[in-house]
Amino acid sequence: MNTARNTVLEAWMKEHGHSSNSLADAVNKALERLTGRTGGLDGSSVRDWKAGRVKWPKTATRKALEDVTGLSATALGFVPRGRAPSAPAPPQEDPETMKRRTLVGGIAAAVAAAAAPGTAPPRRIGMNDVDRLQTRFAEIIASDHRQGGRLGLEQRAAALADEALNLQNAGSASQRVRSNLYAAAAAFRSSAMWAAIDGRRYGDAKAHMREAQALAEMSGDQAIKFRIWSHAGTMYRHMGRPADALAANDVARNLHITRRDPLFASLGHARQAATLGLAGDTAAVQRALGYAQDTLGRADRSLARPVWMTAACDGAELETLALAAHLRLGNFGRAEAHAHRSLTLLRPQMQRDRAINTVRLAHAQLAQGAAEAATATAMKVPAITATRHARVSRMLQEFGAALRATAPGSCTVQTWNEHTSAVWRAFRP
Known part of the structure; x- marks a missing residue:
């Protein structure tokens, strides 16, 4: 049959x-x-x-x-x-x-x-629906850790935000469930925002940010508000707008959750330090990193927290942001030390962050005159990440330009040129 x-x-x-x-x-x-x-x-x-x-x-x-x-x-x-x-x-x-x-x-x-x-009987929307959305959100975070700012990830996250909002009209629900649905929609929209930032699509990122902020207000969820404003600070930092970045970070750092949970306070101080590095304020960077380290030491890391805070819980995020700050300030020796610590702490699944910090380490080594070691470090970035992640590709191009300026005509430059040519031939998008 x-x-x-x-x-x-x-x-x-x-x-x-x-x-x-x-x-x-x-x-x-x-x-x-x-x-x-x-x-x-x-x-x-x-x-x-x-x-x-x-x-x-x-x-x-x-x-x-x-x-x-x-x-x-x-x-x-x-x-x-x-x-x-x-x-x-x-x-x-x-x-x-x-x-x-x-x-x-x-x-x-x-x-x-x-x-x-319009024909189906109304159903009761409950926490099972919220749990299902949270499972999908964990999948989005896992994809972000592996791949970073792909357009497909941004689109999936935005579609899931719409799905969470559609459930508001799919049946009856308690106020608790409705608040959780708004929080889920805000979380998905914040992931779409982050994917756009990571892919250097800043116009799209700002559109996602505005919607995420409105949804977060309706949810009343302090953790997702913190994430959205922190992402806004990172976006403005990448756009070269330190004043706006500092203002956005201040909104995140002044939320009540940073007083209830030292881990959020630590992350807020660390992200502020990275922005202060862009502004060239060495003393303020040192002060912010000191606050970040102190509050991290007081945080109870055994508490359940949002899945997107994984790197903050084990200290990898603090080391990453300290690396970014010192690299901006020109403190290349300290930047290298933070790079090694971050690469030790980052979990294996965090492939995007590992690639970015590897390139930052190469920049720090090159700036200290170790061209051969820096080139060997940069060549460790996986080829598929080097060619298909916008931030990583740009950072590697900047490394190549700095290498050619530092050691023009050297065997090291020739090695780097041959490596990048082979990578792009094999993994051209």
Whole structure:
């Protein structure tokens, strides 16, 4: 008997930007939360669902899939066992066949009614919906750590912000749930903002910032307000506008959360130090880094905090920002020391930050006259990151220009030129 494709599931996956592999990963994580054991699904499992070869997944898998999507299995196009005829119907339908056909038709009609705007009965939006969004937010943060400011990441984050807002109108909800939905939308929009900053698309970043700020105000969430204003400070710093960067950082540093949680205070002081480095204020940089180190020492690192604060919790973010500040000030020896410490503290999954700090280390070494060591350091940046991440590419171009100015015509310059030519030939976007 021919199997019918599950076009409803295919449509949902396309709408939410899921490949077969990414949906399998999301369901595996949901299974682990439900059962305590990691799921064993892969892309081929999802392809079996789409092709109609598996019409009704196992109970735990169905529940995990429903947690991920927020929809029932039947609303996703799956058909319970026994609902469809198991053999071709005879030419003359008997009463039982007619009953089964009517039942299957009723299921299809129910699915169609759920998809039709304005016809579905209102549902209760709850913390399960918020938890599902938070899982997707963790996926966005993980992608940012790996890839940085790709346009696709920015677009996915913006789409998820819209999805969180759409839930506000999808049914009834408590005030707590509604506040959490606004916070989730603000979080996704802040990630879209950061991806645009990281990709040097500053006009888009400012548009995301304005929407994120409005959503954060409606949520009342202090942590996401801190993230948005801190990102604004970083954006203005990258744009070469230190006065605006300092003003944005001051908004973040004056939020109540920095008085409740020393870790937020530490991050605020460290980001202020990086901006003060751009302004060339050595004494202020030293003072801000001292405050950052002191408050980090008083923070209880065992407390649960937003997933985007991972690097702040282990001190890697403080070292990274100290590196940026001292590099701006021309304190190249101190910058090199902070670079080595940051690379030691950064977790393996933080590939973008590792690439950026590796290039900063190369700049610090070159400025101290160690051209050969600096070139060897710069060549450690993974080729795919060197060619496809806007900030890293620009920083490597600046390194090459500084190397040629420092050691013109040397073997080291020749080595660097050959390396970059080979990388761009192999990984041209």
